[in-house]
Amino acid sequence: MEWTRGHVIGRGATATVSIATSSLGDVLAVKSVELLKSEFLKREEKILSALSSPFVVGYIGCDVTRYNNTIMFDLMMEYARYGSLVDAIHKCGGCLDEPMISHYTSHIVHGLEYLHSTGVVHCDIKGRNILIGEDGAKISDFGCAKRIKNPGESTRDDREAWIGGTPAFMAPEVARGEEQGFPADIWALGCTIIEMATGGSPWPNLTHPSSLLYRIALSEELPEFPAFLSDKAKDFLNKCLRRDPKERWTATQLVKHPFLEELSSVKKSTNDDTADSPTSILDHGIWSFIDESETPYNHSRTYSTLNSPNQILKQLSMNSGSMVNWNREDSWITIRDSEDNNIRRIQ
């Protein structure tokens, strides 16, 4: 397919997204990265190309092109003209009202139900990774996603053991480096509902990466439920934000929750259709941020072999390998391991 690159519409930690037009006049979005650094985008392309749902951004194709004397790998997708859910939150004055939250949540839950039924864990659900198109919200950015081959089995291969995502949206078991399965996406969905309701982080008082990870991993706390939400909405949040992943509702259970009953027009059919330069987290001296005198939160039996929050944070770092990068944009920091494909994002 012939296509022409237009202006930039978004920049992530790894890629630049531009608008483009096809020779047939269709408008599309093209996510591009230098071919030599395209490992993550190729992996994203592999996962996205196998998906087809009205609640997931549509895959169009991929290409290798020359741009400004650089060979680029391009992932072509459906163009979501209203940008991300974060853009929608800003446009609505900084937070969404409950009917809008219910509306978008319905789409995201249906998207998760579809992904999980195909064995895909998204691993980075948050407002920035939900796009808004003509027909509603769509899950995008599969750069952290992974396939679980045998969801019912406890044995996991190396890929299934990867831990990734954005710490403010990380489930406790993920923050502890234990596992990242379907329930982790449900926790992140709960955090995204809080993001829609407040326009901010689910953990607003924790801006420091290590404090955030300590709190999520080791405390018994939950993010605060926004007071203005109805009992139905709070009950929905309560089903998502359970610290024990086994107690969280599945996406299939959540689609039937009364909080989403308002939804009438959701299509359920299958669709055929400026970041800073990355620098090493070690260069930033993250471990010097960890105050030995910081009070450890309650430890549970699951990580009894670890006797201090420092060890847990160090284990998280080791899980992410040696080539760890972070990248600030809109206050988010993304950390990736280019060798083992492990990814961390820290707010």
Ligand SMILES: Nc1ncnc2c1ncn2[C@@H]1O[C@H](COP(=O)(O)OP(=O)(O)OP(=O)(O)O)[C@@H](O)[C@H]1O
């Ligand atoms: N299909 C699309 N239609 C419209 N805008 C898009 C589309 N895809 C991405 N964008 C815009 O580009 C931004 C960056 O895209 P994306 O999150 O996929 O990149 P990324 O490099 O994986 O980001 P990060 O790793 O930092 O989350 C999005 O937040 C959104 O604003």
